[in-house]
Amino acid sequence: MARAFLFVLDSFGVGGARDAAKYNDEGANTLGHIAQFCAAGAANRDGLREGPLKLPNLSSLGLLHIAKMASGEFPAGMPVPERVFGLHGAANEVSRGKDTPSGHWEIAGTPVMFDWGYFPSDGDAFSADLVEAICEEGKVSGILGNCHASGTDIIQKHGEEHIRTGKPICYTSTDSVFQIAAHERHFGLERLLELSNTVRKLLDPLNIGRVIARPFIGETPSTFERTGNRRDFSVPPPEDTLLDRLVAAERKVLAVGKVGDIFAHRGVTDVIKANGNAALMDRTLEAIDRAEHGNLVFTNFVDFDMLYGHRRDVAGYAAALEEFDRRLPEVHAKMKPGDLLIMTADHGCDPTWRGTDHTRERVPVMALGPGIRARDIGIRQSYADIGETIAAHLGIAAGRQGRSFL
Ligand SMILES: O=P(O)(O)O[C@H]1O[C@H](CO)[C@@H](O)[C@H]1O
Numbered sequence: 001m002a003r004a005f006l007f008v009l010d011s012f013g014v015g016g017a018r019d020a021a022k023y024n025d026e027g028a029n030t031l032g033h034i035a036q037f038c039a040a041g042a043a044n045r046d047g048l049r050e051g052p053l054k055l056p057n058l059s060s061l062g063l064l065h066i067a068k069m070a071s072g073e074f075p076a077g078m079p080v081p082e083r084v085f086g087l088h089g090a091a092n093e094v095s096r097g098k099d100t101p102s103g104h105w106e107i108a109g110t111p112v113m114f115d116w117g118y119f120p121s122d123g124d125a126f127s128a129d130l131v132e133a134i135c136e137e138g139k140v141s142g143i144l145g146n147c148h149a150s151g152t153d154i155i156q157k158h159g160e161e162h163i164r165t166g167k168p169i170c171y172t173s174t175d176s177v178f179q180i181a182a183h184e185r186h187f188g189l190e191r192l193l194e195l196s197n198t199v200r201k202l203l204d205p206l207n208i209g210r211v212i213a214r215p216f217i218g219e220t221p222s223t224f225e226r227t228g229n230r231r232d233f234s235v236p237p238p239e240d241t242l243l244d245r246l247v248a249a250e251r252k253v254l255a256v257g258k259v260g261d262i263f264a265h266r267g268v269t270d271v272i273k274a275n276g277n278a279a280l281m282d283r284t285l286e287a288i289d290r291a292e293h294g295n296l297v298f299t300n301f302v303d304f305d306m307l308y309g310h311r312r313d314v315a316g317y318a319a320a321l322e323e324f325d326r327r328l329p330e331v332h333a334k335m336k337p338g339d340l341l342i343m344t345a346d347h348g349c350d351p352t353w354r355g356t357d358h359t360r361e362r363v364p365v366m367a368l369g370p371g372i373r374a375r376d377i378g379i380r381q382s383y384a385d386i387g388e389t390i391a392a393h394l395g396i397a398a399g400r401q402g403r404s405f406l
Pocket residue numbers: 100149150151152172173174175177179212306310356
């Protein structure tokens with residue numbers, strides 16, 4: 001019985017990307033810098049965590065060896081185990097963007113070799129024509145924001161005006177995204193989702209990867225808070241991915257968290273939503289119980305990126321990693337002969353880095369399962385090797401990109 005479980009720790013990079021300078025990210029290292037801050041006592045938070053970064057389970061699967069391989073150094077303050085129990089390596093990204101869809105599609109065998117459309121960072125992000133079309137077709141009297149921004153900052157800045165005027169808050173980042181923040185009650189969640197759909201269609205000719213609906217609640221800047229009802233409206237991948245190939249071979253793909261949205265629901269048989277890493281882990285464990293021979297359970301753990309990486313919150317990121325690490329034995333306990341678990345990431349988001357955007361980095365690749373012998377699989381030339389490994393493990397035909405490391 002062969003089953004595969006793929007966990008993407010969203011934004012958990014390990015530094016070392018050869019092309020980092022092209023993205024103004026030379027030296028960025030999500031794991032390395034978190035470990036450094038923790039070891040220096042600069043990531044303590046009362047009641048949350050303290051001291052050096054503690055990831056005993058990930059370390060025993062080779063995470064620290066991966067860090068050394070990817071960026072030249074073991075992470076600071078973390079004891080290096082003598083023996084490693086998993087297949088371990090790092091992977092370069094070949095896709096041009098350092099965004100979530102590019103990373104996930106590349107993992108699934110479809111690197112993004114075209115350029116996404118992006119919005120300018122000087123002056124208005126969105127052209128007058130686009131704003132006019134949004135107002136007309138989306139039936140709103142105007143938009144707020146119209147700039148590059150951090151999603152939590154911009155709702156503090158414009159939230160009250162948004163409630164007063166009904167104008168949605170529209171912003172972007174260095175990713176190919178158009179984000180729309182609106183109040184769940186005053187503006188209405190359904191209306192926000194409809195507007196996002198309308199904008200999605202308007203943006204197709206501009207090659208924009210995603211429209212993201214960002215509902216929030218609260219009445220004042222200090223109480224505004226984004227909710228778990230975020231929705232991503234992605235363009236479909238440019239060609240069939242591992243997920244489509246599995247479905248064509250009559251396999252189930254159980255997509256936990258935002259995975260379904262990222263693949264525009266192509267190649268997904270079961271959509272399982274959850275809010276927050278703890279609930280994502282709970283739903284993943286249930287999906288593993290349900291998964292049958294030949295199935296893939298594919299989970300995105302979004303908190304690392306959304307709540308801590310973009311917020312440049314080192315202590316928060318460290319605590320989330322430690323919590324994830326603590327729950328890994330629950331996954332191990334469910335693994336049966338024939339199961340393969342791969343853990344990786346889609347890009348970096350170094351919480352010590354300038355700005356609030358993703359960082360171009362290598363990602364860790366950890367694979368384990370009963371009967372899979374631990375070894376060093378080196379630096380892989382593309383994330384696509386991960387998807388190919390799953391294809392080989394589940395016994396479907398090889399795709400066009402990547403090489404299995406099994
Ligand atoms: O600041 P927030 O709204 O979290 O936005 C972040 O989330 C987007 C999608 O991951 C990224 O493009 C980044 O801009």
